[in-house]
Every structure is written in C-alpha cells, then in structure tokens.
Amino acid sequence: MLTDVKGLCESLVKASAIVGVDPGITLGIAALDLFMNPIYVRSFKPVLLETVVRELSGKCRPVLIACDVKEAPDMVKKIASLFDADIFTPERNLTVQEKIEMVEQYLKDKPHLKNVLDEHSSDALSSALKAFKSFKNRFQKVEQFLKALSSRDFQDRVKAEMLRGCSLNKALRKAMLEEASSLEEDNRPTFVRMDLKEELRSLRRKVLEGEEALERLRRENLELRSRLKEVLAEREKLTSSQAEWRRDLSKKLLKDSVYVNQLKEIQALRSRLQTAEAKVESLTSTLKRLKAIREMGKAGDLILLKPIQYFTEEGVEDAIRRMGVKPGDPLFILNAAGGGPSTAKRLLELRPRFIILGTGMSHHAEEMLTENGIPLLSCRExxxxxxxxxxxxxxKAVREKLRSKGVTSTLL
Incomplete structure (x- = not known):
C-alpha cells in the first residue's frame, strides 16, 4: 500500500528538495533531493526571479531553502515565500574554509559536478549540505524504522498469514506472536528462558509499535492524497494565470528600466552642473584677486604679470583660458624653454607690453619677439x-631696465 501511494505521489509531484541559495549579482542555486543526490546546480546572471522559479519548479519541489549566513537575505526569503518552503540558516555564518571542505568531501563521490560548479553555485551547494547535515540524524532514524518494518523475513511471515485469509492487522500481530511463542517453547536452561521472556516482551512492544506506525502511515496516506489534490488544483490555477503574470512582470521590468535610465541621466546632469559651478566659482575668485591686485598695483606702482607656466602653444592657450590673458597684458613665462617660432608668433598676436622670462628662451623665438618690438627681460634683471x-x-624697476636697454614706451 505504501509503495502504491509513493508511486502515485512521485508521478504527479516532483522530488522534494533542499535548495541552497547564494544571492548576489550572480545567483547560485544547488538543489539536493532528500537522499543527498544532486538535482539541479546552476548560476544565474542577470538574476531574474521569474527564471529562477520556473527552472526550479521544473526540476523539483523545494521544501527547505538554505543559505550560508545567520540572517537570511531578502532574495532567500522571496524564493522561500514563492515555494511556501521553510528557511534554514546556520547558527553562525559559515567560513570560507568550512564551505570548501564540505563541497570537496561531497565531490569525492560525485566528481562529475566539478565541471558545472563555479564560485556561486559552490557556495549554494555548501548551504544545502549544511542544512542536510543538520537533519541527518533524524533522516537516519526514519530510514532505520522503515527498514525494520520491511525486512524480508518479517514480510514473508505477514504475507503467509494473509494468504491464509487474515487481514493486514491480524497478519502483522499473528506473525509477531508466532515468533515470540517459538522462542518461549525452546527448551533451554532457566537463565536463557528469562532472556527469552524479556525478548518476548520486547517483541510484543514492537508489535504494538508496528500497529501504531501502521495507523500513522494510514493517516499520512490520507493527508498525502488530500495534499495531492491541493497541489493539482494549485498547479491548474498557476497554469491558467501564468500568461497574465508574465505580462505584468514584463511591464514592471520595462517601467523599472525607464526609471533607472532617467535616474542615471539626472545624476549625470547634476555632476556636470557641479563641475560647471566649481569652474565658475574658481574663475570668479581669480577675477576678484586680479582686480584687487590691479588696484593695489595702481596705488603702489606694481605691475601685475599674467603667468604662463610653459612656453608652448598649449601653455599659452591654457593661460588665456585660466588667467584671462588679453592683448597688452605683461607676461611672466616661468619655463621659457621648449617653444619655437610658432609659439612666439602666437604671443605676437597678444602684443604684450613686455615679457619676463623665468628661464632661457630659444634663439629663434627670442629673435622673432624682439624684432617685432616685444621687450624681453630676465627674472635676474x-x-x-x-x-x-x-x-x-x-x-619703476621695469622702466629703468628697459631704458638701460634703449627701450622706451608710453605703455610702461
């Protein structure tokens, strides 16, 4: 009878499974049946909950969702909720070494799994193995109890009594009592008979336990049939609403995608605005300093120099942009080496009042500037x-030095 019920359930419902989950950008999944055999091992990227649920539903019936940390992540809770499954979490977070050791031990008997495991599915497998280990003793007790009820000798006695017309209950009871009676009639010394009497009592207890187990199995049989009907009804309901659910999910994902793109665009515009504001603030500060220095220069006969860091075309353009160099401004070239006639030509377009050099300048550039009436002074002068x-x-110092070189200008 139990075999028939089991066969019926297995034909309509997928194998029950412990499913290990390793959430993250890449989602690891590892499903083991209740005999510790692998059913499904995979990693998902991107993580689409619809795909994960569909894949697992097609392979097994998850009854326990496991993870490797003490506090179950949201993704684990969502998957467990969708399958109406319990959640297993360890008493403390599993260490990397613990997970590696559990997986390596498991793979000794299943080397073919090495080809499909990656970092994420391996962590998921360790979660499932940890959950299985916590239930191992209880699973063994179930297997030992059912094994005792299904021994070949015991089945032979029960079947023989049923062939004689006994019911299943009566056949079970009679088979156990016959075994006990044969032990009592054995002609042995007194101390041996005392042992047999104890064994007889033990056998009678087992008969009662067997009857209680049978009654429990009958109740479980009824519960399984009831549960089976519920599962079939639920499956039909889910099948009928699957198309609508997919449409709603697609709309939601599309809406989320548009929102994310708009958010990224807003963030990019804010970043550009902050950069522009910082640049305006910097230029405004520089302009204020220049005006202040110019006023001080008028009062104290000081001349403000517009600095050019390097005597290159790029250096000149950078000074024009940063320092607001205009035609007629006196210049201070900190590093005058490197530039040639083309750079000197760009300076001629600005027509500076004079130029002070921080270092030596190339002969050709210096010659072009002086021939075109641009006074040159060294910072040593x-x-x-x-x-x-x-x-x-x-x-005053500039005017005196230029006069000593025979240069006079009303601009000075």
Whole structure:
C-alpha cells in the first residue's frame, strides 16, 4: 500500500528538495533531493526571479531553502515565500574554509559536478549540505524504522498469514506472536528462558509499535492524497494565470528600466552642473584677486604679470583660458624653454607690453619677439614677487631696465 501511494505521489509531484541559495549579482542555486543526490546546480546572471522559479519548479519541489549566513537575505526569503518552503540558516555564518571542505568531501563521490560548479553555485551547494547535515540524524532514524518494518523475513511471515485469509492487522500481530511463542517453547536452561521472556516482551512492544506506525502511515496516506489534490488544483490555477503574470512582470521590468535610465541621466546632469559651478566659482575668485591686485598695483606702482607656466602653444592657450590673458597684458613665462617660432608668433598676436622670462628662451623665438618690438627681460634683471599668489614687479624697476636697454614706451 505504501509503495502504491509513493508511486502515485512521485508521478504527479516532483522530488522534494533542499535548495541552497547564494544571492548576489550572480545567483547560485544547488538543489539536493532528500537522499543527498544532486538535482539541479546552476548560476544565474542577470538574476531574474521569474527564471529562477520556473527552472526550479521544473526540476523539483523545494521544501527547505538554505543559505550560508545567520540572517537570511531578502532574495532567500522571496524564493522561500514563492515555494511556501521553510528557511534554514546556520547558527553562525559559515567560513570560507568550512564551505570548501564540505563541497570537496561531497565531490569525492560525485566528481562529475566539478565541471558545472563555479564560485556561486559552490557556495549554494555548501548551504544545502549544511542544512542536510543538520537533519541527518533524524533522516537516519526514519530510514532505520522503515527498514525494520520491511525486512524480508518479517514480510514473508505477514504475507503467509494473509494468504491464509487474515487481514493486514491480524497478519502483522499473528506473525509477531508466532515468533515470540517459538522462542518461549525452546527448551533451554532457566537463565536463557528469562532472556527469552524479556525478548518476548520486547517483541510484543514492537508489535504494538508496528500497529501504531501502521495507523500513522494510514493517516499520512490520507493527508498525502488530500495534499495531492491541493497541489493539482494549485498547479491548474498557476497554469491558467501564468500568461497574465508574465505580462505584468514584463511591464514592471520595462517601467523599472525607464526609471533607472532617467535616474542615471539626472545624476549625470547634476555632476556636470557641479563641475560647471566649481569652474565658475574658481574663475570668479581669480577675477576678484586680479582686480584687487590691479588696484593695489595702481596705488603702489606694481605691475601685475599674467603667468604662463610653459612656453608652448598649449601653455599659452591654457593661460588665456585660466588667467584671462588679453592683448597688452605683461607676461611672466616661468619655463621659457621648449617653444619655437610658432609659439612666439602666437604671443605676437597678444602684443604684450613686455615679457619676463623665468628661464632661457630659444634663439629663434627670442629673435622673432624682439624684432617685432616685444621687450624681453630676465627674472635676474628684475625681481618678480608674489602678491596673493600672483606675480608682480615694480613698475619703476621695469622702466629703468628697459631704458638701460634703449627701450622706451608710453605703455610702461
């Protein structure tokens, strides 16, 4: 009878399974049946809950969802809720070494799994193995109890009594009592008979236990049939609403995708705005300093120099952009080496009042500038000072030095 019920259930319901889950950007899944055999091992990326549920539903009936941390993550709770399954969590978070050892021990008998395991499915497998280990003693007690009831000798006696017209209950009771009676009639010394009497009492207890077990199995049989009807009804309901559920899910995913794209665009615009505001603030600060220094220069005969870091075309353009260099501004080239006639030509377009050089300049560039009336001075000839981080020189010192070189200009 039990075999028939079991066969019926297995034909309509997938094998019960302990499913280990390793959530994250990549989701690891490992399902083991209740005899510790692998049913389904896989990693998912991207993680679509609909796909995970569909794949697991087609392979097994999850009854326990396991993870490797003490507090179950949200993804584990969602999967357990969808399958109406319990959740297993260890008493403490599993260490990397514990997970490696459990998986390696398990793979000794199943080396073919090595080809399908990755980091995520391996962690999921360790979660399932940990859950199975916690129930191992209880599973063994169930197997030992059912094994005792299904021994070949015991079945032979029961079947013989049933062939004689006895009911199953009566056949079970009679078979056990006959075994006990044969032990009592055995002609042995007194001390041996006392042992047999004890064994007889033990056998009678087993008969009663067997009857109680049979009654429990009958009740379980009825419960299984009832549960089977519920499962079939639920499956039909889920099948009828599956198309609608998929449409709703697709709409939700599309809506979420549009929202994410809009959020990214807003964040990018905010970043650009912050960059622009910082640049405006920097330029405004520089402009204020320049105006302040210019006013101080008018009062104290100081000339503000516009600094150019390097005598290259890029260096000149950078100074124009950062320092607001305009035609007629006096310049201070900190590193005058490197540039040639093309860079000198760009300076001629600005027509600076004069140029102070921080280092030596190439002969061709220097010649082009002087021939076109641009006065050149070395920082060794006039002292360059810094006022609020901006270079300045004494107007008097510049005029005297240029006069000594025979250069006169009303602009000075």
């Amino acid at each position: 006039v002292e360059v000072k810094y006022l609020d981080e901006m270079p300045v020189v004494s107007g």
